[in-house]
Amino acid sequence: MTDTARSPATLEEVAALAGVSRSTVSRVVNGSTAVSEEALAAVQHAIETLSYVPNRAARSLARRQTHAIALVVPEDTTRFFGDPYFAAIVTGIHTRLSRSDYVLNLFIASDDPGDKTTSYLLGGNVDGAIVVSHHTSDTYVDRIASAVPLVFGGRPVRDRDHDHYVDVDNVAGGRDATQYLIDKGHRRIATITGPHDMPAGIDRLRGYRQAMSAAGLPEFAVEDGNFTSLGGADAMQRILDTGARPDAIFVASDLMAGGALNQLAAAGLRVPEDVAIIGFDDSPIAVATTPQLTTMRQPSLEQGQVMAGVLLELLSGREPRRVTILDTELVVRESA
Amino acid sequence: MTDTARSPATLEEVAALAGVSRSTVSRVVNGSTAVSEEALAAVQHAIETLSYVPNRAARSLARRQTHAIALVVPEDTTRFFGDPYFAAIVTGIHTRLSRSDYVLNLFIASDDPGDKTTSYLLGGNVDGAIVVSHHTSDTYVDRIASAVPLVFGGRPVRDRDHDHYVDVDNVAGGRDATQYLIDKGHRRIATITGPHDMPAGIDRLRGYRQAMSAAGLPEFAVEDGNFTSLGGADAMQRILDTGARPDAIFVASDLMAGGALNQLAAAGLRVPEDVAIIGFDDSPIAVATTPQLTTMRQPSLEQGQVMAGVLLELLSGREPRRVTILDTELVVRESA
DNA sequence: CTGAAAGCGCTAACAT
């Protein structure tokens, strides 16, 4: 089985076979209407028999655009890569892109100013970028933004009111989750939050506070769980250690809720009987815990799709809406 | 803040500024030694002040190579994308690649013969590909393989004894996990398996069988859990429904183990007291369950790195070892 | 050690 890796056919060859000029072939390849029936047929046939696929590099060079878009994941975020949330985002982006002829380049970027990723993007090697931004400090984002159109996943920490982004309504999500607990008759409602330098963390806490104060309830306990399983467990333990006995907890992510569940079990507390738990995300982990998590679902797949869609519009010169906010949805299972 | 998106500097401009020819600049950019001290210094300075970054398209066109590699995820696999295993693989690949000047293109491929992904890869748009292959039916892989160097994540289903791949030792992993249970004094050991068309599923079951028969123990119960949480739960339920009462279960993935745990809890069975559970993967989910999972860790991040490394060697013309097998490792937590 | 020149495969005016 010798690799007869014949180098791919070129426009030139197609033209020769079809008996037309390169221009004509180029026209049909690019869907121009100004081509006669016969020429079209001949070219299509030639393309078929030669299995012609346009050479991307040549096309990029001539058109001065790459038809590639970058997905940039800040390095700090890679520890969250294990979060199914990302998988859904990526899948969503890819789904949307597969209907276009853009390809997706994946970058995991450090904040290093001399960074390879940054200079790559700045070097005109992609047409646009999607940044799944989580943290406050990402200065390189500004530099990228000056070179190519950008869309953010999640509200940028420093909202410069000209950035495009798509986010879920974290405030409403936090509020609704907490309200659900209140409606169930709970009064001593604690919360385990995400980090305070991430909008998602900040906003969900804000939602909790809104619901609590609207109900005339005092904040019972607020602990930072850092969006990780371990962080959630630690936060739970800290609450327990103070001697506080909440009858319900709004936990700002399922991963953290999972961790909290462990501590609760270890402490001999039953969920939801002794304390109700509501998570956030509706990640796969939500059905793997015991009891399964009641949670606020965020449409991550859709978020990915929309982000890609917005970027595509930007690239096509249209002016899409600057911010898109997706709704969260309560998913009731066992824990609350 | 007007976007002064000046188009990136070109070789030509660098050459002009440095007072040399394009060739010379090209030489220093590509690390040729045959350049005088002065020329070198001048060029480096020019590059610096112009923030010159080579245009990838132009370079690709001239060199006839793209410096891009594709990560191909079969579409069937996207449902497993939620599996943290993938996240780790991707991170590993990227880690290795970031030390090279290759970029990563992400593809989620359907089996459609006229598929965009396939023709893209066949069109010479990437220099090589990594296929995270899981299923039996992926015919398009053959076509890709005929066009570019390939490395597989996991043993290809149809091992054609010339494919490069890197895998973990699933047989040994399954065997060791089962043996651990045996050593703990368990005798009625069941197993929940992965799908029978995936090598990982097949091999882990094989390992279970080896350990059981070596210990002179009969297979207690074998149910297919499909590598998903729900599948694991169903399989567990089927075992329970037969009236069988295993005292331990080797579950071939953590996700499935999570599902099984739920059924066990619902049935009023305590883990590990009534039945010990050992999972596989050491995925993040393993610490989110109650009790936390004892499991066989597979080094997914390393697997990603090695895959990328092998492909890079292939691309550089060297001949790396054809198959690399990584070890699994027992992680003892609470469930067994 | 360095420069000139000829492409790489494609697009995009500009003619015709």
Next chain:
DNA sequence: ATGTTAGCGCTTTCAG
């Protein structure tokens, strides 16, 4: 409707 002609930015002989 179609062909001709310049490039796009870089690499790479080939001379010098």
